[in-house]
Amino acid sequence: MQSPRSQLHQEVQRDEDPAPQLPPLPLGEQTKIVPIPLRHPSHQLKHPLGSHPQRPSAESAASSRQDVATITAAEPTSRQARLEEFADMCNQSLPKTRPAVSPEFSKLGRRMVTQQKLLMIAGIICANFILIFASWYWPAYYYLYLPFITLTVALNCIMVFSVIFFSIKHRIFPEKIVMPTSPEQLVLLLPCYNENFEECTKSLDSLVAQQHLEANKKAIMIICDGRVRGAGMEKTTAQYLLDDILADRTLRRVVKGAYTAWDQQPMDATIQRGSYKGIPYFCIVKHQNQGKRDGLIALRSFLYKYNTRAEKPQMLFRPAFFAEMALFLADAGIEHVTHLVGMDADTVFADDCISELLKQSRYPGTVGVCGYVAVDFKGRNWNPWSLYQSSEYTISQGLRRLHQSIVTNKVSCLPGCCQLLKICEETCGDHVLVELFGYCPTPADNILKQIRATASEDRNHVCLMLSARPQSRTRQALRARALTDVPQSWSVFLSQRRRWTLGATANDLFLFKAPGVQWWERILAFANCMTWSLNLFIFASLASLIHACLFVPWWIILAFAAVMLTPLTYYICIAIWLPRNALERCQYLAGCAFYTFCGPFINISVLLYAIYNMDSFGWGKTRKVVSTDDSDDPEPVAVPTAAAVDEEAPAPARVPQPVSTYSEVVALVGAADDKRLAATFGAAYRTLVYEPHTADLARARALHSDPHLTVEVTAAEARLGMASLFLVATSSSSSVDEEGLDAVLRHARPGAVVVVLDGGALDAVDGILARYT
Structure with a gap:
């Protein structure tokens, strides 16, 4: 068979x-x-x-001009001429051929993914219980088990001393900084899905309130992934944006087949432009939900094609759509976009966040920078859930990511909630962005490829770039602070961490075996994958350690304890230099206590939940949706009230044809x-x-x-x-x-x-x- x-x-x-x-x-x-x-x-x-993309002709140029001219017949002649000029620069490529997805094809794919999941679960359980049994039955051979237990701790110790050494070195011998000849021209990107009015408004207001950017040309681009309504919302996010928040508008229209989505299907969109509190904005509402990745590909690709528009490159966009976006940037005074600043619609930037990101981007070879993501307590300063997650964020950013930033310059995850990318071939070129990052999996792809395509898209983009473009450098700006919401219930927490842990592990496995990856990052990736899969054994080894004190020489126990205590000592010392005030220090220390004593139990729970739901490729309970507006009407559409859907299932999406x-x-x-x-x-x-x-x-x-x-x-x-x-x-x-x-x-x-x-x-x-x- x-x-x-x-x-x-x-x-x-x-x-x-x-x-x-x-x-x-x-x-x-x-x-x-x-x-x-x-x-x-x-x-x-x-x-x-109308013309083949590889052989642009006079007919195709005329076609582009007539396309725009028909749409803009009622507009002033000068605007129409500029639209035609930009449309001439657009050479839309044909969609790539994809296998036809029949019901039998999808069924076979689901069966294959389920079999792979069961095999991975069986392998993880067998490996853990074999090691647990061996460590208890043959305790005298403890030295065979130590590498599995101490590898991550030993690497943490090395990173602690490396961070201290390079911090002192950079104090004495500062790194070279390349100042730009002219102020950077910025596009501020805000992706949305089902955020409410308050979340979107707070995020936009934090972009408007940025300081030390008076000399920089900047514009806001908003992309809303579908037209859905979250729990407790009277309207869809798209309706909040188009009608309530972005009330100052000069244009709104529907563009059919605006661009080719990552599944190679045409995507219709409603576009609107205007001004939000003095900053020009361009809002795109996609008529179908295709995920955050699809929107990131479209906007990043557009900015790169806009910079190279004189070469008339092939692109994903319809000429009329490209012309509208290009005209918007030209009207904003942006001739060449140097950097893209990304955030999430549930995130708030500190007033100097973008200026601090720009400072770190001026080191030679740097193409990406992430900020410091902190928990927004929202007045609940001593909530246990918030304290635990706050300390978890701080420890991960204050050790491994800091080491990646100042030692290897290879930060493997630039969180989308606080991110700066240089618009260049390394980050937004067709090879990395469209061919690698933009690959849409088919049912024939294995479970790891499916996970990398649907979870942790920000990490996946950087990992692909670090492999395909080894000379790229990425950094972290600890002074660029952004506040984000965190889950406040156990079910939502598990759903979020399922995506994060599966995405991180799948991408670490990619870094371990991919070409071009820096050697230290390859070792760390292997250690992370091993620790994740042997979490049960490592937890059980704590009991073995207590039992080993009866027959193992005292100096070995002391050496092992010293290695274990070094990272813990560093975690406590973080409270001295990273929090900004006494309240944040107390919150961090309280959360660190939760993290130390409760972390192992929570990690095991997340592991079990993640492997059980390994074949679920949606957002789960992190972003609940209660209704979807699928009409083609760009005007507001009344949305009936519905009961909240709280289930582990993908967000509503169109069925690929x-x-x-x-x-x-x-x-x-x-x-x-x-x-x-x-x-x-x-x-x-x-x-x-x-x-x-x-x-x-x-x-x-x-x-x-x-x-x-x-x-x-x-x-x-x-x-x-x-x-x-x-x-x-x-x-x-x-x-x-x-x-x-x-x-x-x-x-x-x-x-x-x-x-x-x-x-x-x-x-x-x-x-x-x-x-x-």
């Missing part, structure tokens, strides 16, 4: 087998095919995919009821079935709903502009859908082919020839 993996790869291989360039038509012997020469009206709307083997698009006009014709082309090509009568749309969509085919039923005649081959069918009564044929001739690209399929007589064809030729 074949394994699910072999079956999956056979499915992929079958999907990638070469298909005939033109499938045979299921037509009768009496059918006659008559080509019609096309005349192209000068006012027609052309689709931006099968992707055709070939990139050409075929349009069927007058054949909405011909299932056999649509199935023939839909098996190999992206196929549009044009049904102009909205009353018949539901019936036509039900008829062509086979998930194995790439068939789209539409009433929007502008979609016909994507097609390169048009099949216009006549009925047995020799009549033709003249409305459909007129739509074809209005939107067909130069060089497109129109084929009339006659049902038995040539009267209709003769009439068409007389009318249109």
Whole structure:
């Protein structure tokens, strides 16, 4: 019997087998095919995919200009001319071919992932219990077990002394700083999902309140991932942003197929621009939820393409969409974006946060900087949950991340809630951002690749960059403080830590085996993976240590205790130099006590919960959603009240559609009821079935709903502009859908082919020839 993996790869291989360039038509012997020469009206709307991306032509440039010109016909001539200029710089690339996702394909993928999860659980349990049994049954061979127990502690000791040494060294011999010749030009990015009015407003206000940036050109870009409403919210986050928070607006419009999402499907978006308390903003509301990663790819890629726009590079964006964003930056006085500052919508920056991030970015070779993320207590200064998580944040940032910053310059995680990236090839180039970070997994991918694609996207981006671009340097700015919300319940805490621990471990495993990784970071990655998988044994070894005191020489016990106490002593000393005042010092010390005594039990609970839910790739309970607005109306839509959904499941997302083997698009006009014709082309090509009568749309969509085919039923005649081959069918009564044929001739690209399929007589064809030729 074949394994699910072999079956999956056979499915992929079958999907990638070469298909005939033109499938045979299921037509009768009496059918006659008559080509019609096309005349192209000068006012027609052309689709931006009209020319091949590798061979830009005058027609494609004209297409881009007409696309923008049609949308902006009512706008001033100067703005229209600038939009056309930016649109000419856009060379939209075709979507990549992906395997068609059938129900059987998805089922095999889920089965394979489940089997991999069970194998990993069995391996972890066996390894832990074998070591526990061996350490108790053969205690005299304790030296064989010590490496498993003390490796992480020994590495922590080395990092403690390295941090002290390099801190003193940099005090005596300061590192070289490269000052910019002109003030940095900044884009401030705020990703949103289901945050409420207060969270979004506080985050935006903290961006506006930034100090020491008077000479810097800056603009705010907001991207909202879908239109959803969280628990306790009267509106969706998109409605709060567009109507309530960003009330000062100069433009709002819907852009169909604005860009190609990371799953290679077109993404519609509502855009709005204006000014928020004196700073220009550009808000993008995606009509479908595709995750934070998709939004980060789109915005980072845009900024890099904007900087290289004179080269007319290939990009993900429709010319009209790129032109609007580029015009926004130009109006803000930004000609070349130097840095992107990212935050989360539930985070608040300190007033000098961005200026401190900029200071650290001026060291040679630095392409990324993260700040110091602290817990926002919100008046609950002695809440045990907040104290524990606050000390956990401080210890991780005050030792390992600090060591990565000042010793190796390889900070492997730049948290998205407080992050600065230099816009360059290393961070935002197509290889790292689109090809590696932008890879959307298929059901045939293994569980580790699925985890890296859906959890800890900020860490994954940096790890991929450190491997693909080994010369890149990343740092931490401890003085750049950002306050963030933390879970206040056990269930939400477990859900959050499941994503974090699985994402960190999967990316550490990648760092351990990937090329180009710095040697010390490779050792740390291995130690982290080993410690994570042997957590149960390490906890049980504490009892073994007490038992070993009866027969192990005292000097060995003393040496072991000294190694164990060195990191703990450093943790206590952090209270001297990292907290800013007496209250923060007391909070940290109290949380450190919780961390020391309760940490092992919490870590084991997180481990067990994480491996049990290893095949759950959503956000779980961290971000609860109660409803989703899927309408295409850019105006506010009333959202009914619903009970909160609190379950371990992915956030609402569109179902990926099968992707055709070939990139050409075929349009069927007058054949909405011909299932056999649509199935023939839909098996190999992206196929549009044009049904102009909205009353018949539901019936036509039900008829062509086979998930194995790439068939789209539409009433929007502008979609016909994507097609390169048009099949216009006549009925047995020799009549033709003249409305459909007129739509074809209005939107067909130069060089497109129109084929009339006659049902038995040539009267209709003769009439068409007389009318249109």
